Amino acid sequence: MEQQTEQTRQEQQVVIVGGGPVGLWLAAELRLGGVSVTVVEERTDIDQRSKALTIHPRTIEVLASRGVHRPFLAEGLPIPSGHFAMLDDRLDFRALDTPFPYTLALPQARTEELLEERANALGARIVRGHRVTGFTEHPESVTVRVEGPGGPLELRAAYIVGCDGTRSTVRTAAGIDFPGTPTTVQGWLGDVTLDSPPRLGFSTFGPRGGVMVAPLPDGRNRLVGLSPDSLATERHGELTLEELRAKTIAIAGEDFGMRDPVWLSWFGNATRLADRYRRGRVLLAGDAAHQHFPTGGVGMNVGIQDAHNLGWKLAATIRGHAGDALLDTYHAERHPVGVQLMEHSRAQTALVTGFTTEALALRSLLNRMIATQPAFSRALAERLGGLDIRYPAPDPAAAHPLTGTRAPDLSFTGSGSGLFSRLRPDGCLLLDLTGARAFDTLADRAAPGLVVHAETLDGPPGAWAAVRAALIRPDGHVAWAGTDGDDTALAAAAERAFTLTHHLADR
Secondary structure: OOOHHHHEEEEEEEEEEEEHHHHHHHHHHHHOOOOEEEEEOOOOOOOOOOOOOEEEEHHHHHHHOOOOOHHHHHEEEEEEEEOOOOOOOOOOOHHOOOOOOOOEEEOOHHHHHHHHHHHOOOOOOEOOEEEEEEEEEOOOOOEEEEEEEOEEEEEEEEEEOOOOOOOOHHHHHOOOOEEEOOOOOOOEEEEEEEEOOOOOOOEEEEEEEEEEEEEOOOOOHHHHHHHHHHHHOOOOOOOHHHHHHHHHHEEEEHOEEEEHHHHHHEEEEEEEEEHHHHHEEEEEHHHHHOOOOOHHHHHHHHHHHHHHHHHHHHHHHHOOOOOHHHHHHHHHHHHHHHHHHHHHHHHHHHHHOOOOOOHHHHHHHHHHHHHHHHHHHHHHHHHHHOOOOOOOOOOHHHOOOOOOEEOOOEEOOOOOOOOOOOOOOOEEEEOOOOOOOOOHHHHHHOOOOOOEEEOOOOOHHHHHHHEEEEEEEEOEEEEEEEEOHHHHHHHHHHHHHHHHHHOOHOO
């Protein structure tokens, strides 16, 4: 009884439910922001069946902004193109404005291992083999009920974040609706050894169906496909190697010498989006907030980017560096990304499940568009790679065109490192590009959470050429950019932008 009483007194500032990539990245962000955090994960070990395989360019940038991208680059397999709805003509990532113009093929299990090691090193408490059963929200805190091998216990925190998947206990307990559409299509996948693997980026599609082959870093390959008999809501038992072989031969004409499966599975196209990402002291991220057909492998990437948006805001709010209204911007910024994700996924679903003559003609048309219209192809690649996200400006009337966009890895004169290495997880970065140190006293006047860097851009790209100062958020998005030639007016505008970004006037 004494042990149970002691357990119920455990307190931390944030409880994260779910120890997948999203929960682990959020835990690390909160620790970097000076917040104590406990991650509760029902699994005792990392699931070796990797649902996610692809790390997209923007997610690599996110990793680079915290200086942790190198192990991923060392182990992942770079692929300089991506597919849209398994079309024959692939999207060329090499034209993208990023230091990482490719996707990385890396099993989710290894991604989780790397992220868990980092979260542990930063001091996050990760509790495996425990299940959250519910919570009670109070005016100033949340009491989280947990079941574990030692019996029930309670955790008390300022906030709870559900990163616990499409069947989220947190979302359900919070009464947050999850509207959408049910499964109408069943795709299939298999992680197997291929004795005669096809070329890199292989995919084929026709009246009999479509199949795509993606290499895994361990030498195996993942086959993903659909066929006319996939247009059903019911799964016909467990997928077998012989079924996978037969489907692949029917579509591609050969089985590529497949053997030794390590994972065979069906997957569906149920598509749902939480109507709120925040309700009081409850927040959602990743699959707990959005479910969709895994076209393009974007799910984990969008989830990590959810966490990247939320982490600094939650830490700043808890530490008193921002007003509570800052947390509302998490929904305002990320829910539209979820809406876009639903649209993108449904559009690709229509294309990969269209086996009629008319549907194949549409695919042929889009193939030619990708091959002959560089702007169209690039727009799709930027969408898929997560590089086109733009958040609303705090002050739209005075917003520079760069406001809300993701800042590129700007180069600085006389420096061997770019902007990503200067971003701070615990505060905004004010780039003083005036050459006159116009903001030296601003950090002292502003609330904690602002660091000033006097820099000179080396060959500034596009709209950055006229910028004399910019406020960059911890997540790498531009909060404000100024071109005023009057240094006093520029400093005043920067200070106002910082106040608006952190909702300091609302406190």
